[in-house]
Amino acid sequence: MAAIFRKIGTSNLLRGQAEKLHGKNFSTTSRKAKIALGAGAALAVAGSGTVALLHHSVYASDLILHPPSMPWSHGGLLQTLDTASVRRGYEVYKQVCAACHSMNYIAFRNLVNVTHTEEEAKTLAKEVDVVDGPNEAGEMFTRPGKLSDYFPNPYPNEEAARDANNGALPPDLSYIVLARHGCEDYIFSLLTGYVDAPAGVTMQEGQYYNPYFPGQAIGMAQALYNEIIEYEDGTPATQSQLAKDVSTFLRWASEPQHDYRKELGFKVLCLGAIFLPLMAYHYKRVFSTLKSTKIHYKK
Structure with a gap:
């Protein structure tokens, strides 16, 4: 011990x-x-x-004037696109932007029951001559457009587009809103932001000063002016109205399921508000007994 x-x-x-x-x-x-x-x-x-x-x-973006946030009518969680504005925006694109910019991923059928009726969309498509073929003789031919045809390209190829625009390639506008920082705010600010170059800044031939464009020197001249077109519904075609409508149209083109996505999200939230409390009550009712059960094992 x-x-x-x-x-x-x-x-x-x-x-x-x-x-x-x-x-x-x-x-x-x-x-x-x-x-x-x-x-x-x-x-x-x-x-x-x-x-x-x-x-x-x-940092290159220090030389860029960031676009301000605009109060878009479709900006809220439960707010949808303004269909009338989308239709007017298509008018702006057709009469102004389509001369230089393509929309290779948007077909005339996409307009049906969104901005135009089926008959109106067919009429718009028939205004376009589409090269098709070959026929039975092995030759290409021209026919009126159909709903399944995509918006026509203003240039036959990229080289022709650059040659017509002093070497600059006009971008395709199908997804331009999602492809730019600021989305439709950037498009609106760019279209309305042309100003004279400040003192000490010299623009080359064929370039224009726009503080919202990276580098400020843009190859596209100012395209929108007051009353440059006349709207079908009689809306005053001011520069800001034209820019607002075409920005809304391009938002729709970049995300055609915009309204459906918000509608589906609202339905999911409503169903969740109903079923989540029921699931919590059911879980507590079923597992509370199991969790409080005491098990004795015989030796």
Whole structure:
């Protein structure tokens, strides 16, 4: 028995000495670690600041005037596109933008029951001559357009488009809203943002100053002016109205399922508000008994 107590005392003594040594080493190490961590943190902060300064010094978007956020009628969670504005926007595209810009991914059938009736869409399609074929003789022929045809391209190829626009390629507008930072805000601001170049800025031939365009030098001349077209519904065709309508039309073209997506989301929220409390009640009713059950095992 005495031997056991002696062993216990010896082990406690050794443990106490180890703890003293460990505490001494830890205090010394922690002081060094604090110095090292402080130096490392200072270097990290200095390096991050240097990188941030270099990054912002060459950041291209600093030379871009970001478009302001506009109060679009379809901007809310439950707000849909203004169909009348989309139809007017198609008029702007057809009479102004279609001379240079294509919409290769939008067909006349997409207009049916959105902006036009089926008969109106067929009439619009028939106004376009479409090259088709070959026929039985192996020759290409021209026919009136159909609902299944896509909007016509103003140029036969990319080279012809560049040649007609001083080397600049007019972008396809099918998904232009989703392809630009700012979406329809950017399109509206760009179309209404043409101003004279500030002092000291010289524009090359065929270029125009627009602060919303990256680099400010854009190859597209100002396209929208007051009363440049006449709306079918009699809406005053001011520049801002034209830009607003064509921006709304391009939003629809980039996301034709815009209204359906919001409608489906609203239905999901309504169903969730009904069924989630029921599921929570059912879960509590079924599993509360199982969770509170005490099981005894026989030995």
